[in-house]
Amino acid sequence: MTSGTVIHWFRADLRLGDNLALREAAAVAGRLLPVYCHDPAEEAVTHWGFVRRSAHRLAFLSAALADLDAQLRERGSRLLQLQGAPAEVLPALARTIGAEAVVCEAIAAPEEEDQVAALRAAGLEVRTVWQSSLLAPAALPFAVARLPKVFTDFRRAVEAVGLQPPAPRAAPGDLPPLPEIAVLPLA
Template sequence: MTTAIYWFRNDLRLEDNPALMAACESAELLLPIYIHDKRLERNTEWDFPRVGVHRRAFLQESTNDLRLQLRLLGSDLMELSGNFTEVFEKLKVELGISQIYCEHIEAPEELEQISALRNLGFEVSSLWQSSMLDIEALPFEPKQMPDIFTQFRQQIEKKGLRFTDPMGRIKALPPLPTGDLDRLDSMSHSSATKTLFSGGASGAHAHIGQYFERHLVDTYKQTRNQLIGMDYSSKFSPWLALGACSARSIAQKLAEYETRYGANDGTYWLWFELLWRDYFRFLHFKYGSRLYGSKGLSDTKSHPFDDMKFKQWASGNTGNPFIDAGMRELKKTGFLSNRMRQIVASYWIYDMKGDWRSGAAWFESHLIDYDVYSNQGNWLYIAGKGTDPRGGRPFNTARQVKDHDADGSYQSKWLQDAV
C-alpha cells in the first residue's frame, strides 16, 4: 500500500489546503505530523530565544486544535521533537515511509530543509499555497515582478485579479499506518501560557465570522492605526501566520461581504493589505537569501550591534515613554499593532542606530503572528534595505504620539507596571 507522511508546516488547517488534498488523493495510508525542530530552541546570535513563550503557546493551541479536527476524521496528529532530518529518518526506519507531502515555503531555512530531505533519499512533494493569489495567475514571472509595491498592485488590478478561489474543507483522510504511533508522539500537548487569541482553525473561524457579522470591515481603513483594543484592525494575522486560515478563504469572505453589503474604503483596504502580504511573499522568489544579509538589497551594511542599547530597547527602558510602552506590550502579550511595530522599529534603526536584523529577530521571537515573509519585508522596508524607493522610513516619534496617543492612554496602559 502507498504510505506517505503529511508534514504540517505553516498550514495548520483542513480547509483550503491543496498540499494535504494532494496527499489524501495519492496515499492509501497517511501519517500527519508536526515537527518541533530543535534548531528553533537555540538562542539567536544576539543571545535570546529564537522562539519565545507567547509564540510557543499559540503554536501549541493551534496544533491541539488541529489534532482534534483530524481525530474527528479518524486520523490524528503526531507531534515530534528533535532535529528534523533525524525525525524523518527515524520514521523511515520504523514505518518504512519515504514519501513526504508538505507546503512550499520560499525562505532560506525552509528551502534548505527540503533539500536536506531530498539528499537523504526522501521523495518530497511541496506545493505553494500561502498566498491570496496563485503564483501561476500573476501577470509576470515572480523573478521579473516589479520591485515597487505600487507598480505590483497596478499590474494585479489591471488584470482584474482579486484572489484565487480556495479549495473546500477536506472531509476524509486516508487511514493511519499501522505501528506503535503513541510511542512516536513524544510531545506534551498542554500549554501553561494563555495567549490573546484562541489558536487553531476553530478560533480563526469564530473570529473571522464575528468580524464580518459586526461589519467591522467597513471602518477598517479609519481604525487600522489605532493602538488599543481588539476591533481597531482585523487581527487575522495570528491565524494567517500559522495557516490556521488561508488568505484565499478570507478574500472569498470579503468578496461575499461586498456582494451583499457593497464595497467601500474599508473592504478595499483590507484586500490591499492582503496584497501587501502577497507582495512580500513573491519578493522571496526574486531575491531569496539576499533579503537576509546585513545589506539586504542596498549597498550599505546595517549599524553595528550594541548589546546595551539593544537591551534597553527590547525591555522597554529607552527613556522614551511611547517606545517603552510599545516594547512592553510586545513582551507582555506577544502582539503589537502594525503602527507601533513601524514606530519601534524605526526608533531602533534610526534613533538608537541599531542593527535591523537583531530587531527583526526580536520580533520573530515574540510575535505570535510571526510570518517569515512579512517580518523580513517590513524590517527591510523601514531600514531602507528592501525595495522602498524612498530608501527607508524613519518615523518622528513626537509626531506619532500626537497622531496616535495624544491623550497618553496607550502609554499609561503599558507603563503602569515596571519591567
C-alpha cells in the same frame, strides 16, 4: 507518487482548511500520516541573542497543535508529534512505516528550504506545495524576479490579465487511514 503511505509534514500552516499541501497528500495517499516536528533549533538562541519562539509563541503553538490534532481525530486520523530535527526524525519515520513520500508546504526562507534539501539528501521524495500567498507565483503575469517595486503597479498588472485569487477551500471531510504503527506512540 503512488497510492502508498505518505507523510504530510505540517510546518507553519497548521490549518486543515485551505491547506493545498494536505489536500495533495490526501489525494495521492493510500495511507496518510500527519506529522509535526518539534525542532530543537527553533528553541535555540539565535546569533542575535534572542530565542526564535517566545513563551507566548510556544503557548500559541501548543494550542494550535492541540486543535489540529482534535480536528484530525474528528476525521479518523491524528497528529504524530516528533521531537527532533526534521532531517533526522522524518527519514527514520519514513523507513519505519514504509512511506513513499513526504508532502509539505513550500516556505520561501533559507532555513526552511535547507530542511527540505536535507530530507531529499537523506533519500526521501519530498513534494512541496506553494500555499503562502493569495496568488501562486507561477500564475503571476511576470516573473517573480521582476516583481514590481510598488503595489499599485503589481495590482494593475494582475488586474490587466483578470487574475483573481482562488476561493478558499474547505477542510477535507475525511482523510486516508493512518498507516499501521505498532511501534510508535501516537499521543
